[in-house]
Structures are given as C-alpha cells and as structure tokens.
Amino acid sequence: MSDNRTIDAVLERHGRDGTHLVQILREIQEQLNWLSPATLTRIADGVGWPRAQVSGTAAFYSFFHTRQRGKYCVLWSDNITDRMLGNTDLMDAMCKKLWLEPGRVSEDGLVSVNTTSCTGMCDQGPALLVNYRAVTGMTLQRVDEMAELIRRETPVAEWPADWFAVQDNVRRAEILLAGNFAPGSALRAAHQRAEVDGLSASNNRSFRESLPQGIAGPMAMLDEIQRSRLRGRGGAGFSTRFKWEACRNAPLRADQERIVVCNADEGEPGTFKDRVLLTSYADLVFEGMTVAAYAVGATRGFLYLRGEYRYLLEPLQAVLERRRAAGLLGKRILDIPGARFDIEIHLGAGAYVCGEESALIESLEGKPGRPRVRPPFPVTNGYLDQPTIVNNVETFASAALVALHGGDWFAAIGTKQSTGTKILSVSGDVARPGLYEYAYGVTVRQVLADCGATDTLAVQISGPSGMCLADDEFDRKIAFEDVPTAGAFMVFNTSRDMFEVARNFSHFFAHESCGFCTPCRVGTTLVRNIMDKIANRHGSPYDINELFKLHRLMQGASHCGLGNTACNPVFDTLNKFRPAYEHRLLSLDYEPAFDLDAALSEARQMTGRDDAGAHFAAHSPDEAKA
Amino acid sequence: MKTSDNEVSAQANAREARVKADRPAEAKTSDNEVSAQANAREARVKADRPAEAKETPTFLLDGEEISFTPGQTIIQAATAHGVYIPHLCWHPEFKAHGSCKMCTVKVNGRFGSSCTMAAQAGMTVENRTTELDDKRRTLLQMYFVEGNHFCPSCEKSGNCSLQATAYELKMVSPHFDMFYPDRAVDASHPDILLDFNRCIMCSLCVTASREVDGKNVFSMGGRGLLGRRIHISSESGKLADTDFAATDRAASICPVGVILPKRKGFAIPIGERKYDKLPINRQVTEVTP
Ligand SMILES: Cc1cc2nc3c(=O)[nH]c(=O)nc-3n(C[C@H](O)[C@H](O)[C@H](O)COP(=O)(O)O)c2cc1C
Ligand code: SF4
Ligand code: SF4
Ligand code: FES
Ligand code: FES
Numbered sequence: 001m002s003d004n005r006t007i008d009a010v011l012e013r014h015g016r017d018g019t020h021l022v023q024i025l026r027e028i029q030e031q032l033n034w035l036s037p038a039t040l041t042r043i044a045d046g047v048g049w050p051r052a053q054v055s056g057t058a059a060f061y062s063f064f065h066t067r068q069r070g071k072y073c074v075l076w077s078d079n080i081t082d083r084m085l086g087n088t089d090l091m092d093a094m095c096k097k098l099w100l101e102p103g104r105v106s107e108d109g110l111v112s113v114n115t116t117s118c119t120g121m122c123d124q125g126p127a128l129l130v131n132y133r134a135v136t137g138m139t140l141q142r143v144d145e146m147a148e149l150i151r152r153e154t155p156v157a158e159w160p161a162d163w164f165a166v167q168d169n170v171r172r173a174e175i176l177l178a179g180n181f182a183p184g185s186a187l188r189a190a191h192q193r194a195e196v197d198g199l200s201a202s203n204n205r206s207f208r209e210s211l212p213q214g215i216a217g218p219m220a221m222l223d224e225i226q227r228s229r230l231r232g233r234g235g236a237g238f239s240t241r242f243k244w245e246a247c248r249n250a251p252l253r254a255d256q257e258r259i260v261v262c263n264a265d266e267g268e269p270g271t272f273k274d275r276v277l278l279t280s281y282a283d284l285v286f287e288g289m290t291v292a293a294y295a296v297g298a299t300r301g302f303l304y305l306r307g308e309y310r311y312l313l314e315p316l317q318a319v320l321e322r323r324r325a326a327g328l329l330g331k332r333i334l335d336i337p338g339a340r341f342d343i344e345i346h347l348g349a350g351a352y353v354c355g356e357e358s359a360l361i362e363s364l365e366g367k368p369g370r371p372r373v374r375p376p377f378p379v380t381n382g383y384l385d386q387p388t389i390v391n392n393v394e395t396f397a398s399a400a401l402v403a404l405h406g407g408d409w410f411a412a413i414g415t416k417q418s419t420g421t422k423i424l425s426v427s428g429d430v431a432r433p434g435l436y437e438y439a440y441g442v443t444v445r446q447v448l449a450d451c452g453a454t455d456t457l458a459v460q461i462s463g464p465s466g467m468c469l470a471d472d473e474f475d476r477k478i479a480f481e482d483v484p485t486a487g488a489f490m491v492f493n494t495s496r497d498m499f500e501v502a503r504n505f506s507h508f509f510a511h512e513s514c515g516f517c518t519p520c521r522v523g524t525t526l527v528r529n530i531m532d533k534i535a536n537r538h539g540s541p542y543d544i545n546e547l548f549k550l551h552r553l554m555q556g557a558s559h560c561g562l563g564n565t566a567c568n569p570v571f572d573t574l575n576k577f578r579p580a581y582e583h584r585l586l587s588l589d590y591e592p593a594f595d596l597d598a599a600l601s602e603a604r605q606m607t608g609r610d611d612a613g614a615h616f617a618a619h620s621p622d623e624a625k626a
Numbered sequence: 627m628k629t630s631d632n633e634v635s636a637q638a639n640a641r642e643a644r645v646k647a648d649r650p651a652e653a654k655t656s657d658n659e660v661s662a663q664a665n666a667r668e669a670r671v672k673a674d675r676p677a678e679a680k681e682t683p684t685f686l687l688d689g690e691e692i693s694f695t696p697g698q699t700i701i702q703a704a705t706a707h708g709v710y711i712p713h714l715c716w717h718p719e720f721k722a723h724g725s726c727k728m729c730t731v732k733v734n735g736r737f738g739s740s741c742t743m744a745a746q747a748g749m750t751v752e753n754r755t756t757e758l759d760d761k762r763r764t765l766l767q768m769y770f771v772e773g774n775h776f777c778p779s780c781e782k783s784g785n786c787s788l789q790a791t792a793y794e795l796k797m798v799s800p801h802f803d804m805f806y807p808d809r810a811v812d813a814s815h816p817d818i819l820l821d822f823n824r825c826i827m828c829s830l831c832v833t834a835s836r837e838v839d840g841k842n843v844f845s846m847g848g849r850g851l852l853g854r855r856i857h858i859s860s861e862s863g864k865l866a867d868t869d870f871a872a873t874d875r876a877a878s879i880c881p882v883g884v885i886l887p888k889r890k891g892f893a894i895p896i897g898e899r900k901y902d903k904l905p906i907n908r909q910v911t912e913v914t915p
Binding site for chain 1: 724726727730764765768769771772802827842846848849850854856857858861
C-alpha cells in the first residue's frame with residue numbers, strides 16, 4: 001500500500017475526526033515507521049486541523065518520531081531500579097556491539113538505542129522497549145542475541161517470545177488480587193440492590209436529575225460508595241463519592257453525555273500495579289467503570305492506557321468484546337432497555353504528564369497533554385467540555401467490589417480514614433519484587449519483612465513525586481492519614497547512594513516537564529544541572545542553597561502537580577541523607593560549573609584523540625607526566 | 627541546618643498543594659459557593675436599593691481595597707484600578723494563558739495565578755511583597771537563561787515587556803548558567819522576521835492569529851525545555867509558506883523581540899521608546915503593545 005493509502009485508511013477508520021489525532025498518529029507511525037512532514041500535512045488536511053497544531057502535537061509525545069528513525073528503535077527503561085539492575089552497562093554493551101552512540105540513528109538507518117522513562121517493569125528489569133514492544137529481564141547474553149537479530153534484520157515479530165513475557169508477580173493478595181471475581185456479578189448486585197432499597201433512596205432526591213432511562217438505582221450505588229468511604233488510588237486520595245456525585249449533578253447541555261475515564265497512564269516511576277490489574281483482572285476494572293457509569297449516568301467510557309503497555313491493547317480489546325457479547329457493555333446492559341455504556345481504549349505515547357487528569361483529557365481530545373487551568377474541573381467541564389470523572393484503575397477495581405459486597409463490607413477493611421486495601425508495587429533491593437496487597441494501615445516495616453528486604457537504607461514511596469523514608473520512619477503506616485501512596489514502593493539497601501537516586505529522579509522530571517509553565521519548564525532543568533554539577537564534584541554549599549530556593553519557587557508557582565512535586569526527592573534526600581551530598585562538595589564557597597577539560601571533549605571527539613596531550617592536566621600530576 | 631524546619635513545612639505544603647490540585651469537587655463547590663453567594667448578595671443589593679447606592683464587592687490587594695465586577699480575575703480588577711501586578715503572558719484583550727507565573731500572588735496565604743483566579747469578595751491578596759518579587763525575579767532569570775537575549779542589539783529594546791519587567795523587579799544579572807539554546811531565525815517572509823531566540827512561550831501570537839486573524843498560523847508544540855516551541859502552519863515550517871500578513875494582529879502582539887517588521891530598524895531611537903519614558907508599573911492601563 002502506498003503511504004497515502006495507508007494514511008487515508010487510518011483517517012477513514014477514525015472518521016477524519018481530529019479528536020482522535022493521538023491515535024491516528026500512532027497507528028500511522030506503526031505502519032510507516034515515522035511521521036514525515038508530508039505525512040503530517042496529509043493528516044492535518046484529513047482532519048481539517050491547522051498543520052502547526054498537528055506537528056506541535058506530534059512533537060509533544062516522546063514516542064512519535066518526526067524525524068526518520070531506525071528500523072529498530074531500542075529504548076532502555078531508565079528508572080533507578082533499572083539502573084540498580086545494571087541497565088547502564090548493558091546499554092553500553094549494546095551500543096558497542098552495534099557501533100552506535102546512544103540517541104543517534106546508525107548511519108545505515110538500521111537502529112537507534114536510547115533511554116526512556118520507567119516502562120513499568122521494575123520488578124523484572126532491566127527492561128526496554130523495542131519498536132514500542134516491552135521486553136523484560138535483559139542480560140548480557142540477551143544483548144548479544146538481540147544485537148545479532150538486529151544486524152540480521154530479523155523482524156521483531158520473529159524474536160524469541162519469552163523475551164516479551166511479562167510476569168504478574170502477585171505475592172500477596174487480599175480482596176482485589178484474590179482473583180475470584182465473576183464478570184457481571186457486581187453489576188447485578190448493584191441492580192438488585194436498587195430494587196430492594198435503591199428506588200426509594202433515589203426518589204427522595206427530587207433535586208437531582210431523573211435517573212437514566214431504564215436503569216434504576218444509581219443513587220443506591222452512590223450511597224454504597226459513600227458508605228464505603230472509598231478514596232482515589234491515583235495518589236491524591238480524593239473522595240470517590242464527591243467526584244461521582246459532582247459529575248452526576250453537573251448539568252448536561254443538548255448533545256452532551258457524561259464520560260467515565262479510567263486513568264491507566266501509570267507513569268510514576270516504580271509503579272506497575274495497574275499493568276497487572278489490566279493483565280489479569282481486567283473484568284474487575286471494566287466492571288468498576290460500568291458501575292461508575294451506572295452511578296453517574298454516563299454513556300461513554302475511555303481507558304487511557306500508557307503507550308508502554310501497547311502490548312495489552314489487543315488482549316484488552318478482546319475482554320471488551322467478550323463483555324459486549326455477554327451483555328455487560330453495549331446498548332442493553334444486563335438486558336435492561338436503555339442501559340447503554342461502552343468503553344474505548346486510547347493509547348498514550350510517552351508522556352508522564354498525561355497521567356494528570358486534565359492533561360489526560362487534552363490527550364484524549366487529540367491535543368498535547370497540557371494540564372488545564374482549573375477551575376473549571378473535569379467533573380463539570382471534562383472531555384469535550386462534558387461532565388467527566390477520571391479515576392485510577394485500582395479505584396475502579398475497588399468500586400466494583402463495593403458494588404458487589406456493599407459499602408459497609410468495604411469500610412470494615414483498613415483504617416477509619418483509609419478504607420479498603422492498597423496494592424503496592426515493590427521493587428529494588430528485595431528478595432521478592434512484585435505486587436503486595438494490604439489492608440490500609442500496614443507499616444512500612446511489615447512490607448519490608450514480607451518482601452525480603454534486608455539492610456534497608458530507605459524506601460521511596462509513591463515514586464519520585466512521593467516521599468523518601470529513612471529507617472527511623474519504617475513504623476509509619478501506609479494510609480492517607482500517614483504515608484499516602486499511589487502504589488510505588490522502591491527499596492534501597494545500605495549499599496546504595498541516595499544522591500544518585502535523587503539525581504536519577506531529577507533527570508526524570510526534566511525530561512517529563514510539559515514545558516507549559518516557566519517554573520517547571522526551566523526549574524526542572526536547572527535542578528537537574530545542579531545535581532549533575534554536584535555529581536561531577538563541582539558543587540559547593542552554594543548549590544545546595546540554590547536547590548532549596550528552586551524547590552520553594554517550583555512548589556508554589558508551578559501550574560500542576562508535576563512541577564509542584566518535582567523537587568521532593570532532592571528535598572527529602574537533602575534532609576535525610578545530607579552526607580551523600582556533602583562528601584561530593586568542594587569545600588569552596590563557589591565553584592563554576594564550567595570545566596575546561598570537559599569543554600574540550602567535542603574537539604577530542606572530532607580529532608579522535610584521547611591522549612594526555614589532549615587533556616588539561618591541572619587536576620592530576622600523573623596525567624601530566626604520562 | 628537552620629532551614630530544615632521551614633523546609634519541612636514547605637514540603638508539607640507542596641504535598642498539600644498536590645492533593646489540593648487533585649481535588650476537583652471540593653474546591654469547585656467552595657469556589658462556586660463563594661461566588662454564588664457573592665452573586666446572590668449583589669443581586670439582592672441591586673433589587674433592594676436604587677442603582678446609585680449599589681454595593682460592589684471588594685477584596686484587599688496589598689492592603690488596598692479593590693472593587694470588582696463578579697467574573698473578573700484578580701489581575702483584571704487590579705488593572706482596572708491602575709494597580710500593577712507583574713505579568714508576561716497575560717494580555718487584556720485575550721483569555722488568560724496562565725503559563726508565565728509572573729503574576730503569582732498569595733491569596734489568603736496560598737499561591738495562585740492572578741490572571742486565572744477569579745476575584746472574590748473579602749479575599750486578601752498579597753502582590754508586591756519581597757517574597758513574591760523574589761520569586762518573580764527568579765522566574766525572569768529563568769527566561770533570560772533559557773533563551774538568547776542580547777538587549778543592546780535587539781530591535782525590541784525599550785519596547786520589550788520582558789526587559790521592562792526585569793528593570794521593574796531590579797534584576798541585575800541572569801544568575802543561572804546560560805543555556806545558549808540553538809533556536810531558529812526565520813527570515814523567509816517578505817515583511818516579517820522571526821527570531822525565536824527571544825521567545826518566552828507566552829502563546830499570545832497563537833491566540834491572536836487564531837482569534838483575531840482567523841488564520842492559525844502558529845501553534846505551541848513540543849515538550850519540555852528543549853522541545854517546546856512555536857510551530858508554523860506550513861510543511862516547510864517557514865512563515866513565507868503561510869498566509870501570514872504584516873497587518874495581522876499576531877504581527878504586533880509579541881511582547882518581546884520575536885515577531886518584528888522587516889526594514890523598520892530603530893525607527894524610534896533608543897531612549898524615546900515606550901518604557902524609556904515611563905516604567906512598566908506606571909503604564910498599567912496602556913494596552914501592550
Ligand atoms: C504529574 C501527574 C501525574 C499523574 N499520574 C497519574 C497516573 O499515572 N495514574 C493515576 O491514576 N493518577 C495520576 N495522577 C493523578 C490524577 O491527576 C488524578 O488525580 C487521578 O487519576 C484521580 O483518580 P483517583 O481519584 O481514582 O485517584 C497524576 C497527577 C499528576 C499531577
Ligand atoms: S526580547 Fe527583550 S529581553 Fe530579549 S533581547 Fe530583546 S529587548 Fe532584551
Ligand atoms: S513568538 Fe512572541 S508572542 Fe509568540 S509565543 Fe513567543 S514570545 Fe509569545
Ligand atoms: S505544567 Fe507542565 S511545565 Fe508546568
Ligand atoms: S500573567 Fe498570569 S501566568 Fe502569565
């Protein structure tokens with residue numbers, strides 16, 4: 001098929017609808033390998049959007065290539081946990097084997113090797129993506145074999161299947177990971193409850209909009225959610241009932257509908273529980289979304305799946321198909337006339353900020369994932385300006401269980417302010433990495449014991465934007481009232497250097513800042529540069545003060561949570577692991593970041609020289625002699 | 627370390643900020659409630675009394691009472707009173723963009739962007755405090771190091787909002803190491819020169835071209851410090867290949883020296899330009915440019 005026919009076929013499939021732009025770009029790139037200027041023009045003309053908007057959107061997402069890319073594109077996951085498993089050496093070895101510099105396409109256009117933000121395989125790293133397919137458990141031997149397959153131009157589809165195997169690693173199950181959920185049971189329970197007491201409950205609320213035709217009892221469902229005291233699992237712990245009710249009560253204009261969005265962007269480094277929920281518990285998640293739709297009166301749903309989990313697209317679509325066939329999705333759910341709800345899957349394309357709910361909605365609308373100015377909030381003005389709830393994958397899974405067993409059952413688990421269970425994604429220096437589900441209120445120490453962590457120095461909870469706990473805080477509890485978490489639990493033993501941990505995270509934020517607001521766009525890079533300066537032993541106490549100053553600016557002035565929390569890891573480690581910084585500082589008051597010798601590196605590269613005469617020898621008398 | 631206590635509570639604030647930022651419904655209701663109350667009060671007042679005696683809602687801005695019309699943002703109300711709140715991406719003719727964060731104020735003790743926050747009766751707003759001006763100066767320094775600004779050779783010098791704001795906030799050096807980014811100059815258009823070395827990403831050209839000119843010549847695309855930039859609506863990426871005209875509103879909107887007319891160098895001599903005559907804080911009600 002010619003390029004134009006490929007492009008037109010994708011455009012047709014999406015009804016030439018610009019709001020599908022991110023999906024259109026991805027599908028076309030999957031077939032044409034990259035998005036050339038001519039391709040972007042044809043897409044812009046096809047959807048009738050300004051060309052600058054189409055090229056600007058393509059440029060926003062890390063996974064879109066607006067320059068020719070190699071036939072093979074290898075991206076090493078670069079979370080600190082991958083680092084701890086030796087990804088740097090493996091990537092170097094791969095580059096050597098392929099005669100490559102990281103980040104550059106080989107001269108024959110065959111391959112490029114680079115890093116990418118955490119791919120959500122921290123319990124089975126070092127991980128990478130090859131042509132956006134996830135590979136786990138990299139070893140030196142696999143590097144050799146992979147390089148050979150690339151050199152022989154063997155299609156990725158013919159590579160050994162076990163390289164692409166992704167394990168669930170469920171180590172501890174309570175209610176969610178127990179895996180005994182019967183599809184449809186929660187919806188049936190919700191519906192039956194309505195006939196018992198739900199109709200009267202809803203009739204008492206005459207100020208509320210009338211119930212969607214044919215579905216009785218959404219109010220009863222909301223009442224159960226209220227009784228369950230369920231709070232969002234995406235990090236902020238916002239009351240699910242408040243969010244759902246605000247959406248339900250938001251007025252609809254003509255031609256509008258309510259929207260349910262499941263946030264499966266899971267971009268926070270060290271988090272991988274949503275991947276497992278969607279791999280082996282997808283019915284629970286989709287049923288939770290359907291329960292939510294029932295409660296708020298929504299007719300359209302989206303699963304926003306991060307691009308790193310592209311391999312889950314077809315299996316998830318099969319689950320949706322099966323649920324449609326079973327009458328659990330579609331136009332007549334549970335055979336109730338008018339009970340209408342369906343779910344579409346949208347894939348992200350490598351942008352952590354798209355996990356922020358308003359940025360996620362922008363992305364669903366085919367735009368760059370830029371957080372919106374709020375208010376208005378998504379519950380009133382969300383997807384295409386319609387009332388929208390955005391919830392985390394685990395929140396929906398929990399909601400399904402609330403529908404099935406009732407709010408009181410759920411509220412009896414956990415603590416008073418944090419009901420139910422929390423799934424932790426445990427990785428790092430532990431004997432048994434994987435998923436651990438606990439009732440809220442478990443201590444950090446208990447988790448460490450269960451996963452076989454010894455000599456633990458620190459735990460990074462809830463990812464880089466969360467908090468770093470030192471050993472005197474291990475008796476603290478996982479709960480909204482003490483240590484809230486979106487799920488990441490990265491463990492570092494006493495052999496680890498917490499400065500390097502924070503430096504890795506500072507690179508993450510600089511790479512992921514969307515660039516909309518000045519404090520975050522420039523601040524994240526300034527912080528990264530200072531951390532690199534300290535790592536290169538050019539730092540001084542002055543730089544530490546600069547870090548504090550930037551932290552204070554960014555956390556107050558940034559537009560969204562990314563900038564507000566970007567300095568947390570630096571700040572926490574500065575307070576709790578100060579010596580890790582101090583032993584790197586020069587004792588001077590001020591030291592320029594400029595390094596005369598480093599400045600010559602480009603000249604050395606061009607002349608192919610690396611002998612002593614090509615270096616400034618001021619620091620080392622030995623080198624001068626040589 | 628003596629800062630550590632402050633830092634700890636600052637951190638708690640940051641967490642709270644994230645939690646709050648993520649709390650739609652709660653914040654929403656309270657905002658609505660307050661403004662709904664204000665509206666209701668106003669309506670009542672209007673109904674009960676003759677028009678002359680109507681009571682307008684007010685808030686305190688650095689101790690000064692500022693009246694406002696419900697629906698106005700803090701910066702709109704302040705501007706209407708001739709009070710200067712530093713800003714770069716806001717322009718009175720357009721909906722706020724909210725990206726530069728120069729207009730950050732403290733509302734009842736919490737930071738917020740005055741160009742996007744609605745004024746509410748009874749709120750206390752801090753504006754030109756040392757704390758806030760220090761933050762603004764740091765933001766200005768960020769602009770100066772992320773782009774390439776050489777004011778003495780810039781046609782915009784004296785008419786430039788960034789330069790004038792830097793004078794106003796007594797910024798004497800860029801402070802941080804310069805990034806010296808590699809940014810493009812586009813001289814393809816017969817009448818207009820684009821020098822992106824000076825772009826501050828305010829998006830005003832994007833908005834003006836879309837909303838006033840109906841053309842969509844520009845779009846803000848890409849991500850992060852190195853990626854984010856103005857994209858131009860042509861396959862070549864050149865301005866000459868668009869329908870941009872020197873008479874477009876977007877041709878005169880840029881607050882800095884990116885979008886410049888060709889063949890008009892230094893028509894008004896340095897020393898007689900807009901901010902040479904009066905500092906920016908005394909030209910509050912002048913529409914820029
Ligand atoms: C930078 C940033 C990234 C985020 N990433 C995610 C994410 O990957 N998954 C998620 O569920 N929530 C994420 N959130 C939180 C969402 O904005 C939102 O609060 C959440 O999806 C709400 O769901 P919940 O109420 O069920 O927790 C992120 C927030 C920010 C500021
Ligand atoms: S745009 Fe303004 S700040 Fe930048 S160089 Fe020109 S005059 Fe100076
Ligand atoms: S070109 Fe000028 S108006 Fe456009 S975004 Fe840059 S600074 Fe703003
Ligand atoms: S909101 Fe993305 S950079 Fe600040
Ligand atoms: S003027 Fe308010 S953010 Fe720029």
